[in-house]
Amino acid sequence: MTAVLGTAPARRPGPGALRRRLAGTAPLLRLALRRDRVLIPVWLAVITLMVLSMPNTLRQVYGTPDKRADLVASLTTNPTLRAFYGPVFDQSVGGLTAWRVGTFAGVLAAVMSLVVVVRHTREEEETGRQELVSSAGVGRLAPLTAALLAALVANTVLAGLLAVGLAGEGGTGALALGLAVGCTGMVFAAVAAVAAQLTESARLAKGIAAAVLGAAFVLRAAGDAATKDGSSLLTWFSPVGWVEHTRAFADERWWVLLLSAGAVAVGCVAAYELAGHRDLGMSFLPSRPGRAHGRLATAGALARRLQRGAVLGWSAGFLLAGLVLGGMADGATDLVGDNADTRAIFRRMGGHAGLTDAFLSAMVGVVAMVGALYVVASVLRLHGEETSQRAEPVLATPVGRLCWAAGHLVVAFAGTALLMLCAACGFALGHGQDAGPIAAACLVQVPAIWVVGALAVFLYGLSPRLAPASWGAAGAVLLIGWLGPALDVPRAVMNLSPFSHLPKLPGGDLAWTPVLVLTGLAVVLTAAGLAALRRRDLATG
Amino acid sequence: MTTDRTALEVSHLRKSFGRTRALDGLDLYVREGEVHGFLGPNGSGKSTTIRVLLGLLRADAGTARVLGKDPWHDAVELHRRLAYVPGDVTLWRNLSGGEVIDLYGRLRGGLDRARRAALVERFELDPTKKGRAYSKGNRQKVALVAAFASDVDLLILDEPTSGLDPLMEGVFQECVQEERRRGRTVLLSSHILSEVESLCDRVSLVRKGRTVESGSLAELRHLTRTSVHAELAGEPDGLGRLPGVHGLDVQGRRVRLQVDTDKLDGVLRALTASGVRSLTSTPPTLEELFLRHYQEDADGERAERGDKAVAR
Numbered sequence: 001m002t003a004v005l006g007t008a009p010a011r012r013p014g015p016g017a018l019r020r021r022l023a024g025t026a027p028l029l030r031l032a033l034r035r036d037r038v039l040i041p042v043w044l045a046v047i048t049l050m051v052l053s054m055p056n057t058l059r060q061v062y063g064t065p066d067k068r069a070d071l072v073a074s075l076t077t078n079p080t081l082r083a084f085y086g087p088v089f090d091q092s093v094g095g096l097t098a099w100r101v102g103t104f105a106g107v108l109a110a111v112m113s114l115v116v117v118v119r120h121t122r123e124e125e126e127t128g129r130q131e132l133v134s135s136a137g138v139g140r141l142a143p144l145t146a147a148l149l150a151a152l153v154a155n156t157v158l159a160g161l162l163a164v165g166l167a168g169e170g171g172t173g174a175l176a177l178g179l180a181v182g183c184t185g186m187v188f189a190a191v192a193a194v195a196a197q198l199t200e201s202a203r204l205a206k207g208i209a210a211a212v213l214g215a216a217f218v219l220r221a222a223g224d225a226a227t228k229d230g231s232s233l234l235t236w237f238s239p240v241g242w243v244e245h246t247r248a249f250a251d252e253r254w255w256v257l258l259l260s261a262g263a264v265a266v267g268c269v270a271a272y273e274l275a276g277h278r279d280l281g282m283s284f285l286p287s288r289p290g291r292a293h294g295r296l297a298t299a300g301a302l303a304r305r306l307q308r309g310a311v312l313g314w315s316a317g318f319l320l321a322g323l324v325l326g327g328m329a330d331g332a333t334d335l336v337g338d339n340a341d342t343r344a345i346f347r348r349m350g351g352h353a354g355l356t357d358a359f360l361s362a363m364v365g366v367v368a369m370v371g372a373l374y375v376v377a378s379v380l381r382l383h384g385e386e387t388s389q390r391a392e393p394v395l396a397t398p399v400g401r402l403c404w405a406a407g408h409l410v411v412a413f414a415g416t417a418l419l420m421l422c423a424a425c426g427f428a429l430g431h432g433q434d435a436g437p438i439a440a441a442c443l444v445q446v447p448a449i450w451v452v453g454a455l456a457v458f459l460y461g462l463s464p465r466l467a468p469a470s471w472g473a474a475g476a477v478l479l480i481g482w483l484g485p486a487l488d489v490p491r492a493v494m495n496l497s498p499f500s501h502l503p504k505l506p507g508g509d510l511a512w513t514p515v516l517v518l519t520g521l522a523v524v525l526t527a528a529g530l531a532a533l534r535r536r537d538l539a540t541g
Numbered sequence: 542m543t544t545d546r547t548a549l550e551v552s553h554l555r556k557s558f559g560r561t562r563a564l565d566g567l568d569l570y571v572r573e574g575e576v577h578g579f580l581g582p583n584g585s586g587k588s589t590t591i592r593v594l595l596g597l598l599r600a601d602a603g604t605a606r607v608l609g610k611d612p613w614h615d616a617v618e619l620h621r622r623l624a625y626v627p628g629d630v631t632l633w634r635n636l637s638g639g640e641v642i643d644l645y646g647r648l649r650g651g652l653d654r655a656r657r658a659a660l661v662e663r664f665e666l667d668p669t670k671k672g673r674a675y676s677k678g679n680r681q682k683v684a685l686v687a688a689f690a691s692d693v694d695l696l697i698l699d700e701p702t703s704g705l706d707p708l709m710e711g712v713f714q715e716c717v718q719e720e721r722r723r724g725r726t727v728l729l730s731s732h733i734l735s736e737v738e739s740l741c742d743r744v745s746l747v748r749k750g751r752t753v754e755s756g757s758l759a760e761l762r763h764l765t766r767t768s769v770h771a772e773l774a775g776e777p778d779g780l781g782r783l784p785g786v787h788g789l790d791v792q793g794r795r796v797r798l799q800v801d802t803d804k805l806d807g808v809l810r811a812l813t814a815s816g817v818r819s820l821t822s823t824p825p826t827l828e829e830l831f832l833r834h835y836q837e838d839a840d841g842e843r844a845e846r847g848d849k850a851v852a853r
Contacts, residue, residue, distance in 0.1 A: 126634075126673060200673060200674070201634060201635075201673060203634075289637070289669035289670065289671075290635075290636065290637025290638075290639070290640060290669050290670070290671050291637050291639055291640055291669065292637070292639040292668045292669050293639050293640070293643055293668075294636070294637070294639055294640030294641070294642070294643035294644055295640075295643075296636075296640060296643065296644040296647070297643075297644070297647040297648075298647070298648070299648065302644060305636070306633060388631055389627065389629060389631045390631050390632070390633060392592075392595075392597060392627055393625060393626075393627055393630070393645070393684065394645075394648065395595075395596075395597060395616075396595045396597070396620060396623075396624075396625035396697075397620050397645060397648035397649050398617045398618070398620040398621040398648065398649065398650065399617070399620070399648055400616065400617045535599075537597070537598045537599055538592070538597040538598065540588070540589075540592060540597075540598070
C-alpha cells in the first residue's frame, strides 16, 4: 500500500486549497452513479415497492375505520409488536403505512447508503483502484465527497418517490415520511463515511456501519417496547427512531428532520477530518498480523475458512430472528383479533391450522426465504473466487474443479441446514412451547432453499456471466413469498417458488413427496451445474 | 542437465474467445531440464498458452502434452508435478502470506520446511502480513516462495518478476539457477529480456498467437546481425560488395557496419586485408532480436493502414 503524502495538515487551508482538495469531484460522482446504475435503482425499486404496496394491502384488510381502531387497540398492548414496528400515531391508512413500513424503509435506505459510500471510498482504496484515480488530478477529499453525493442523490430520489407515491394518502404526511426515510439513509451514509476511514478492509467498514445500524434499531426497539407512545428517551438516541418521531400523517414534527441533518453534519465533519489526516489506503484501526505458518491443507478447509465469518453472522441472525418472531407468536393472535381478512392472509401464507400455528408457519417461511439469500451468496463465492483470479492458482495445484467447488458447496448447503437449525432453536426458545413441531417446520424448509442454491450452481456452472442472475431468482422467490399472499396472486405464479410447495408446518401434515421432489431437483440442478463447470473454460482476467 | 526427453510439447494450438483469436497455431517445445524463455509482446497469447497447459482453458484445436500427459484430461495428476506462479497474484485478504504459502505447499503434496524458511528469509518476506496488506511485489514473493519450496518437476512462471525490485530479481535468478541444477524444467514467460538472456537455455518468441522463432540464444543470434566497429590501418576496400553487409558507414579509416552473423567470416577477412588497429564486435542482444520481430509487426501494420488509406 503506497502512501501518498498530502499537504501539511497543520496549516489551515484557504478557499483555494479547499477547491484543490475537492478537484475532480464532479467526474467521480458521474463515475459512481454510472457504476451504480443497476445497484441504486434496484434498491430504490425494492424500497418504493414495499412502501407503496402497503396502503393497498391495508385497505383490503382493514378497510373501515372501525377495523383500524380495533387493530390499533390491540397493537398498542403488545410490547413485542411495538418493538418490531414502533408505536401507532394515527389510524388513517397513511398513518398505518408509516407505522408498518416507515422504520423498515429507513433501515433499508440506511443499508443502501452504507453500501454505496463504502463501495466508492474504502473499497476503491483496498482494491488499489483509488491510487490510479488519485494520481489523476483528483483532490484528497474528492472521492469521499463524490461517494456522499452519490448517496445523497439516491436518498433524494427515494424521498421524492415516496412523497409522490403516497401523496394520495395526504401530501404533507407523504413528504414527511419520504424525507424521514431519506434522512435516515443519509445519517448512515455519514456513519459509513466515518467507518470507511477507520479500517483498511471494506468488508469491516461495512460491518462497523451495519453494527451501528443494528444498535440503533435495538435502541429504538427497546424504547418502543417499554413505552406505548414512543416517549422513551432511548428512541431519541436512535437515528432509526427519528423516522417514527417525525410522525408522518400524524401532525408532522418537521424539526425532527433537523436532528438527522445535524447528525449528518457531525458525521461528515468527522469523516473529512479523518480523511484529511491519513494517507491513501491507510487506516486508524491497526490491522493485526496473521500467523507465519498456516494449518489449511485442503481446498475444503480453505472454503470453510473463507466462509466461516459469514456463516457465523448469518447463524446469529437466524437465531435472533427466531427468538423475536417466536416471541411474537402469541401476540399475533391479539394483532389479528377477529379480522377475517388478516386471518385469510396468514392462512394463505401459513396454512389452515390454528392462528398461532399459521403465524409461526408464515414466519418460518419468511425466515427461510431470507435463507435463500444466504445460499446464493455462499454459492457465488465460487464465482467471486474465479473472477478475482484467486481460483486459478488453486486449480493449478492437484485440486480438481469438482473438489474445489465441493468445498464451497458443502458450506453453502450444510450451512443452510445449520441456519434453519439456529432459527428452530430461536423459535423454540422464543415461543416457549414444544420444540419438536417448530424444529420440523424449520428443517422442512431446507430443500426449498437448496433448490435456489442449486439453481445458482447451475447458472454459475453454465457461465460465470450468468451467475449474478441467481440473485434475481432469490429476489423473485422473496417477492412471491412476501407479497404474493397479501396480494392474492394467481396460484400459477405462487407455484414458481419452491417454498409454495412445502407442507405448512407447524399444524399441517408433513407431506414427504414435495420435500423429496425438491431435494431431488436440487441434486439434479447441482449435478448439471457441476458437469457444465467441468467442461467450460475458466474465466480469465 | 538438459535431457532429450520432452517436458512440454505444443503444436498448432488454436484458441478463440468470441471473435478474438488468442492462439493461432502456436507451437512450443520444451526439453526436460531446461529453462525455456517464453517471449512476446502484451496480448500475444503467452498467458492463454499457459492456461491451456494448466488445463484451465480448453484448446479449440491442436495438441498439448505436459510431462507426457494431456493437460485437460489429466489435470489433477499433472498438477502434482508442477507449480505455477501467475503474473498477477491475488491473495485472500484475511489470510496471511505464511498461511497461503503453506496452503499451496500442502495442496501440492507438501513442501520442504527448511527450504521454505530459507526462501522466506532470502526474499525478505514478512509472512505474518494479511493478504490485503501486501504490495504487488510481495504478493509475487508469496507465490514464488510457495512454488520454489514445492517438490515438483516443472515450474510454470508467468511474468513472475514484474513487481520485484532489482535486488529481489537477483534472488529470483539465483532460485531459478538452483532449480536448473536440480534438474527441474522451467517455463519462464517474461518481459525482462536481460533476465531471459541470463537464465534461459532456449527461447520461443511468439507474436499474435503464433511462434515466430524458437531455439537456443546462439541459434537465434545466428539469424541476426552482429555490429562491427573497426579502425583500420588503410582505406577499406570493397566492403559494400560483400554479401550480408548492412548499414555500412565509412569515415576515413573508421568503419561501422552490421553483418548477418553467418557472413561475419568474410567481413573479417576483408578488414584484416586492410590491417586492423582496433575492433569491437557486438553480438545482437535479445532485445534487438525481440524488437526486430516486434518492429516488423508494427511496420507491417502501419503499411497496411497506409494501404487502406490509399485505397480510400
